[in-house]
Amino acid sequence: MKKKELLKGLWSQHPIYRQLLGMCPTLAVTTTAINGIAMGLAVIFVLFFSEFVVASIKRIVPHQVRIAVYTVIIATFVTIVDIFLKAQFPQISKNLGPYVPLIIVNCIILGRCEAFASKNKLSNSLLDALGMGVGFCWGLFVLGSIRELLGAGEILGQRLLPLNFDPLVVMILPAGAFLVLGFLVALMNQVERWKI
């Protein structure tokens, strides 16, 4: 077990801000912080179990059909998450809509299965999944918080800005998602440049 496998997903190889993976859910569901967290948790679950299965069966899957096999494994876990959310948290399931099934084609999951779990030990794969999943989750939370704060003056439903603040509705609309993410990625670049 290596600590660096866990930590790399949190900052140095952050899935959203560094590798620009999994853009659809990142942009689509982060209208509020709570939606961001819900999507993040769903991705952690799917990523963890997919990497677990892929790392366990890597020796018996023929090379030519591996992508198809991985996709079916991922789709199975996504179906579990979807049914669970529908039964237990109908409101969140409604907010996220078709973006829950779209986790299947989220490039983070297939990407980590192919690039990491299919080549590494089971224990390291699980750490990698946790690190990447938690990294993805905080990335969504930050993006969702900024958009919710500027677009509605709240974070997690808590009023933070004074009531006479005029919400920038555009932040909740699609255009705001692109703009905020663009500036966040630029900020990350700048932080890296200061380090040098």
Add this chain to the structure above:
Amino acid sequence: MENLILIFISTILINNVVLTYFLGICPFLGVSGKMESALGMGMAVTFVMTLATSISWLIYYLVLERFGLTFLEYVVFILIIASLVQIVEMFIKKYSKNLYQSLGIYLPLITSNCAILGVALFMIVKEYSFLESVVFGFSGGLGFSLVLMVMAGIREELDFADIPETFKGAPLTLITAGILALIFMGFSGLGGG
């Protein structure tokens, strides 16, 4: 008929797959650097998306729903798309060398393109009829191609601009996409929402 035209226009301009539903962002960021590759990718996506929505619709309503297997929706759809891409690739490789050379490298990328699966899922959510779904798939692909090409045009010009080091690459592309999304919001009056 009126209904179909409304779906056609609104899917391209108002509810654009890239700018409103955020589908297919990865190729949008990756392939939109050059006009030529944007055109190739757009054509390949339009082609596969039209086929994928038609076949998914038939299988969903004629097989899955009839036998109460709708929980298999996601697994079935992703398999349809993956095998469709494979078949299309083999088919054009055999029958059209020219088409294969221009589309060939984009086809494998399409399986993991969320736009295709996304459009198939939205078609079920919106409860479209078969004909509506075909139009929806086709215009979804056209909308994707349109935005990809507009973006490629802008990025080719941006290559000559003097940009702060921090914003080079992805941040600038994302901000440009944001401004493009703002512009496309202007179309929302067209179809009455």
